[in-house]
Amino acid sequence: MNKLNTDRINEHSPYDVEYDGELLVFTTAHGLVFAVDFDEDTNPYFPAYWLNLRNVYHRTSPGDKQVAQTVICIVEEFFRQNNDVLLYICSSEDGHQAQRARLFVRWFNGAEQQKHYVSRSVEVKGEGKTEYVAMIAPRSRTDLEQVLLKFDEEIAMFNEMKPQEEI
Amino acid sequence: MEATMLRPKRTREEVLAWLDAARQRKAAWEKRIDEKFSVRAKHKREAAESGYYDLEWA
Numbered sequence: 001m002n003k004l005n006t007d008r009i010n011e012h013s014p015y016d017v018e019y020d021g022e023l024l025v026f027t028t029a030h031g032l033v034f035a036v037d038f039d040e041d042t043n044p045y046f047p048a049y050w051l052n053l054r055n056v057y058h059r060t061s062p063g064d065k066q067v068a069q070t071v072i073c074i075v076e077e078f079f080r081q082n083n084d085v086l087l088y089i090c091s092s093e094d095g096h097q098a099q100r101a102r103l104f105v106r107w108f109n110g111a112e113q114q115k116h117y118v119s120r121s122v123e124v125k126g127e128g129k130t131e132y133v134a135m136i137a138p139r140s141r142t143d144l145e146q147v148l149l150k151f152d153e154e155i156a157m158f159n160e161m162k163p164q165e166e167i
Numbered sequence: 168m169e170a171t172m173l174r175p176k177r178t179r180e181e182v183l184a185w186l187d188a189a190r191q192r193k194a195a196w197e198k199r200i201d202e203k204f205s206v207r208a209k210h211k212r213e214a215a216e217s218g219y220y221d222l223e224w225a
Contacts, residue, residue: 035200124182
């Protein structure tokens with residue numbers, strides 16, 4: 001993965017994003033600390049990365065829109081440097097995975113984001129547990145239709161459901 | 168990099184195993200981050216309590 005440029009991120013990010021040698025980190029006006037990282041995916045079809053996002057000290061977030069804006073700036077820099085697909089598996093810590101998946105995709109439903117990305121949020125019902133997975137792909141990919149087809153095909157095996165959000 | 172779509176379609180079990188592996192890697196990452204920041208917080212606390220406020224642990 002190509003390294004992200006924090007100067008580019010911070011041109012538009014409401015919170016200052018720093019690279020600590022391992023992770024991207026930012027602190028909100030309410031003192032919450034978020035860590036962000038990317039982990040290479042192993043699917044056999046297309047290059048992709050999982051986005052990892054952590055509210056480090058698990059403090060309650062007061063509905064701060066600038067957190068979303070900061071994460072969007074980081075993801076936009078990811079796509080500037082890497083024309084790959086981004087995946088997000090929601091944390092299952094408190095049973096709010098479905099809300100997290102919808103929220104995550106809503107962040108990328110803004111008019112400006114829709115011009116550049118296609119996003120999906122899906123529910124995968126496995127044996128005894130349900131996972132919520134979101135996907136974002138840049139529209140600039142020449143194989144975008146194939147990527148979406150492959151993703152939707154595999155999800156359809158589980159619950160015969162269509163993606164919850166489609167842009 | 169573009170896609171390699173000609174690979175055979177994965178089975179339901181393979182997709183579940185893929186998601187399970189992603190879930191496990193995410194959990195391991197979260198644990199590592201929690202430990203890392205817990206150590207940072209401890210060092211900051213110790214620095215503050217020691218009176219050496221100019222110590223920088225970040």
